[in-house]
Amino acid sequence: MSERLDELVTQKITAAPTDPCLWWRGDWWSCGAFGEMIEESEKNLRESGFSVGQRLALLLPNSPILLASCIAAWRLGGSVVPVNPQLRSSSLRDYLRKVDVFGAIVSEEEAGLASELDRVGIPASSASLNDAAPPIEGGKGEPDDTSEIAVLFQTAGVSGNPKAVPITHRGILAILSSILELVPAINEDDVILNAIPNYHSLGFVVGGALPLAFGMPQVTLPSFMPPKTALAAIRSAEVTIIPAVPMMLSVLLGGERSASPLSRLKMVFYGGGKLTPGVAERAREFFGVELLEGYGLTEASSVLAVTPDESATKPGSSGRILPCFDAQVRDEEGNALPFGAEGRLWIRGEPLAKGYYRSPEISAERFKDGWFDAQDIVRIDEEGYITIVSPAVDVITVGGVSVYPAEIEAVLREHPDVEDAAVIGVTGGIKGESIRAFVVLSEGAGMRPRDLISYCRTKLPNYKVPRSIEFLPELPKNSLGNVMKKELRGV
Numbered sequence: 001m002s003e004r005l006d007e008l009v010t011q012k013i014t015a016a017p018t019d020p021c022l023w024w025r026g027d028w029w030s031c032g033a034f035g036e037m038i039e040e041s042e043k044n045l046r047e048s049g050f051s052v053g054q055r056l057a058l059l060l061p062n063s064p065i066l067l068a069s070c071i072a073a074w075r076l077g078g079s080v081v082p083v084n085p086q087l088r089s090s091s092l093r094d095y096l097r098k099v100d101v102f103g104a105i106v107s108e109e110e111a112g113l114a115s116e117l118d119r120v121g122i123p124a125s126s127a128s129l130n131d132a133a134p135p136i137e138g139g140k141g142e143p144d145d146t147s148e149i150a151v152l153f154q155t156a157g158v159s160g161n162p163k164a165v166p167i168t169h170r171g172i173l174a175i176l177s178s179i180l181e182l183v184p185a186i187n188e189d190d191v192i193l194n195a196i197p198n199y200h201s202l203g204f205v206v207g208g209a210l211p212l213a214f215g216m217p218q219v220t221l222p223s224f225m226p227p228k229t230a231l232a233a234i235r236s237a238e239v240t241i242i243p244a245v246p247m248m249l250s251v252l253l254g255g256e257r258s259a260s261p262l263s264r265l266k267m268v269f270y271g272g273g274k275l276t277p278g279v280a281e282r283a284r285e286f287f288g289v290e291l292l293e294g295y296g297l298t299e300a301s302s303v304l305a306v307t308p309d310e311s312a313t314k315p316g317s318s319g320r321i322l323p324c325f326d327a328q329v330r331d332e333e334g335n336a337l338p339f340g341a342e343g344r345l346w347i348r349g350e351p352l353a354k355g356y357y358r359s360p361e362i363s364a365e366r367f368k369d370g371w372f373d374a375q376d377i378v379r380i381d382e383e384g385y386i387t388i389v390s391p392a393v394d395v396i397t398v399g400g401v402s403v404y405p406a407e408i409e410a411v412l413r414e415h416p417d418v419e420d421a422a423v424i425g426v427t428g429g430i431k432g433e434s435i436r437a438f439v440v441l442s443e444g445a446g447m448r449p450r451d452l453i454s455y456c457r458t459k460l461p462n463y464k465v466p467r468s469i470e471f472l473p474e475l476p477k478n479s480l481g482n483v484m485k486k487e488l489r490g491v
Contacts, residue, residue: 006074041072041133052077053143057104061222063129077147082199103136164357171351178322201302245272247481301351325349345374396425417445437466
């Protein structure tokens, strides 16, 4: 098998030019039609001066132009930098400058953004989502001395400061091959939904790259909103596999009041956070299939673990670690711990980034001797199943003792009157931090904060019990469904 994504995709679309490749806005595009779009995109980028080792920013929703631009850039030996097109701030400009992009492509609906970037010295062009990548005038950017990098993903990580994570062609292909090895039910007859934003590593790798690289048709949606439109596309194109994040499933469930058959659907794979018990139950009923949980890190090319099938589901687990990774659980001194012990996750393997892009000092803090310190607190059993005790970014120190909000949130969500919950640490007091919870009650629930605190006392040690609880109509979440705890700290 080829070690480059562009070569593998080219082989697939050339071998079967009349086969369906992309479902877009109600119509199937053939492999041949998509191949022509790639060739025109490559021609335009080459004539613009884009070449080996340069980086092309893509501020686009999921679309044919985004996918074609990726493959065209790879054919020319460059890499792509997918970025959320909704970002509007100096941080966006700073990030694009930091990554030193050749130029940027935006949707014609965002032509004002292209002009804005041009004014600050970042060459940009706009085009229809149905068209090939346009020429970019004035492209620049110091090239890298390698063509191995396929994509640079943006991540904030535990520091909160945006960093670029360079992922290689071989890394993504190792992930994809491992997924197919661990989940044998996925095959070339499947139709995969590509609706998770492709600026997110999970959406890019599983929704976009997987079907292209292995010759599976994909249903490309610029958004999973509105949900009725997304569900209509899923039915019309006979989607068999839905990769999702929790928010996406919640939105889709709100698109219809009653379930109607999704005739060919056989798998819903989700990652990027935990489902609330209520959403999980409704999703199983609505979709008529088991929900297979996964876990990943941007630094690990998006996916680190998946649940192989319904029969292999383990309560509390986020799936089995892919065969392309080695994983260890270590204590704070760096000593490896036995199976079942709780500690920090360290990983290594082909898909792992070698460091943050052009950031040697920050890289040295996390990447050591071929291993990466994920900083998540986890348990791994003898079969390789991983349980997330607490994400790295979420630790509260109470009286010198580490408290992991995920544990408290899980207890709160177990209450029948609780729909969702988030826990933060509040600075102040003799113990350093106190625990504060924000709770979304189920419809019609008549709970009081003190009732829920009393409930927590029956489930948790005293030092883990929230000292205050505030009810909210909903939790603030980003486009991927992750709770924005920074906003909660201002409540």
